[in-house]
Amino acid sequence: xxxxxxxxxxxxERLAQLLxxxxxxxxxxxxxxGLVSGSMHLxxxxxxxxxxxxxxxxxxxxxMSAAWSVHPTCPEDCRGHVVLVVEKACVFQRLLDxxxxxxxxxxxxxxxxxxxxxxxxxxxxxxx
Numbered sequence: 739x740x741x742x743x744x745x746x747x748x749x750x751e752r753l754a755q756l757l758x759x760x761x762x763x764x765x766x767x768x769x770x771x772g773l774v775s776g777s778m779h780l781x782x783x784x785x786x787x788x789x790x791x792x793x794x795x796x797x798x799x800x801x802m803s804a805a806w807s808v809h810p811t812c813p814e815d816c817r818g819h820v821v822l823v824v825e826k827a828c829v830f831q832r833l834l835d836x837x838x839x840x841x842x843x844x845x846x847x848x849x850x851x852x853x854x855x856x857x858x859x860x861x862x863x864x865x866x
Contacts, residue, residue: 762801772798772855773827775834776819776843777811778862792840802854808861812841819843821862 830846
């Protein structure tokens with residue numbers, strides 16, 4: 739139907755603008771391919787909570803946006819977090835299998851990054 743993803747995005751953006759609402763309000767959200775593992779709490783604008791723990795894989799919520807809050811959690815002896823973004827799911831899984839430090843947050847888009855994964859990485863970069 740569309741030659742590129744950008745062409746589709748423009749139509750949806752124009753439709754939302756015409757109707758005076760957001761893309762999310764239209765119920766048009768991209769499916770997410772992104773995965774995350776690491777200790778953190780995510781909270782959506784409507785109060786929905788997602789808890790991620792080290793060693794467990796969570797799918798990144800498709801409606802992830804700048805309005806979400808991200809709070810990395812850390813053991814008492816932790817001095818901060820390391821966010822490692824990897825391209826391939828197999829590398830992501832191998833790093834999980836190695837059981838690296840408790841301060842590591844792993845993120846993968848399983849190939850080309852979708853909007854939700856990019857937004858999570860932005861929020862993690864800005865997190866205290």
